[in-house]
Amino acid sequence: MAPTMFRIGGDLGVRRLGFGAMHLPTEPGTARETSLAVARRAVELGVTLIDTAYMYGWGANEELLAEALHPYPDGLLITTKVGIVRSESSGEWGLDGRPAALRAQVEQALRRLRVERIELLQLHRIDPETPLADQLGTLRDLQREGKIDRIGLSEVTVGELDQARGIIDVASVQNRYNLLDREHESVLAACEAAGIAFLPWRPVAWGNSGAEAEIAAVAAELGATPTQVALAWLLGHSPVILPIPGTARTDHLEENLAAEGLALSLPHRDRLDRLAASA
Template identity: 50%
Template sequence: MSSALDSERLSGHRTVDTPAAAAGTFQIGDGPTVNRLGYGAMRITGEGVWGPPADRAAAVAVLRRAVELGVNLIDTADSYGPGTSEVLVREALHPYAGVTVATKAGLVRPGPGKWVPCGRPEYLRQQCELSLRRLGVERIDLFQLHRVDPLVPAADQFGVLAELKAEGKIGEAGLSEVSVEVIEQARGIVEIATVQNRYNIETRSSDDVLRYCTTNGIGFMPWAPVGAGSLSAHEVATEIGFAHGVSPSEVVLAWLLQRSSVMLPIPGTTSLAHLEDNCRAATLTLSLDEVDQLDGAAAS
């Protein structure tokens, strides 16, 4: 009969009740310290990130199970639904004991699958107020500018973040889809605690941003960390996963976690089984050779 240790060795990771906690921790600015493997709450809405989910109870169950598995960073946005994701996060997790909720504003939704930047200061302030109501809090832990609107002076958009922070409506401020130059411009106006850019094993155009964040202690939250599921067939990740007895998604998430101490992956899913896989990635340690193989797989 195999021992528990044998089972752990064959499965490629340790058996723990709260696997996400094995990712280690990161302090967001001067605010909360979170486990580095979070959960992205975009996909719990309807098709096209529009309207309610087909199964509301299942969406709530996934959020609650994520926290049970050690996730204490939930990332959402006013535009997911719009408004739907924030309402579900509140229904599932309020009063958020020990859980940090991050949200975003700066994209309007003309319809399913459509996203338009809107960085007018009065709009961003309005959306912050609405997010406070939907989440049922007096202060948002982490409030992120979802996009820098090219039609509005960037300084005005960053200025709103500074004002909201000074007023105590938000704890920490973050940016999304920005360059190093834009981060530095923003930091001249408001302290930036996190940056959220698209980044995964095949999409690495933000390598310079990741290096900057690592050097400056800014949390880097890669969105689409498993490529919306497309990386489940990645050849190198599949081969390494087979050797460990784990899924390719677990491999690419483990690679992200080992890539930088400021990395805060936020994979999203509506499946409890996939959620369990994602969280177990935090317990998987890749060898230096495996990391090298994955590092070289960007163009494969």
């Protein structure tokens, strides 16, 4: 069975199977009440890592989590991301890694999450128009001011990760990755070598019908669901992987978390490992 805990940055212990809050509706009404219930149920079920971002509702997702969970229980990590902004005129989103913009987003996140320090703050995307040293230097300054504890990155290459590690201590990387999409395998390998947490976004995604059929077959043999198989594969693939599956339904949340107890045999894992090439 894969280990269930990981220490981000070497000291911040979390349950490896977390929760992505991106899909929680935030508009007033019944859907919002359900979102609050799902977030609270996640914590009741022992989730200690919840992922959000300014981009998710342009701050509304952060406010929702604060409404649902503040005052936060001991040991709960809510990680958020900055560096993406929305145009007030067009509504389109874009990258903004300018120091003033990053500092303003961090200050706003502190207010929305109702905290004095963000335990893990991730740069949502590297802004190619702003020197990386300026972007990460700003986050490092905020770290020194006590407003950020650990700093992570998202959607980076091995080269960008190496460059960033020359400027800051990188605690986490959040790249797209799942059973059928392993484009960032080299980034995962670099994180594993350095003990950096790897948070795959879109941890469950399906490819061609042949791959889906094979996953369904493995699930049937194990008395599990295909989603549980995909999550169990991630947990067993590398000890630094911290999946953050998202859902707006309590039953799906419970299904996802049950994947932690699913043991994949070596033959099953071998069958699943071969799927990426055909997806």
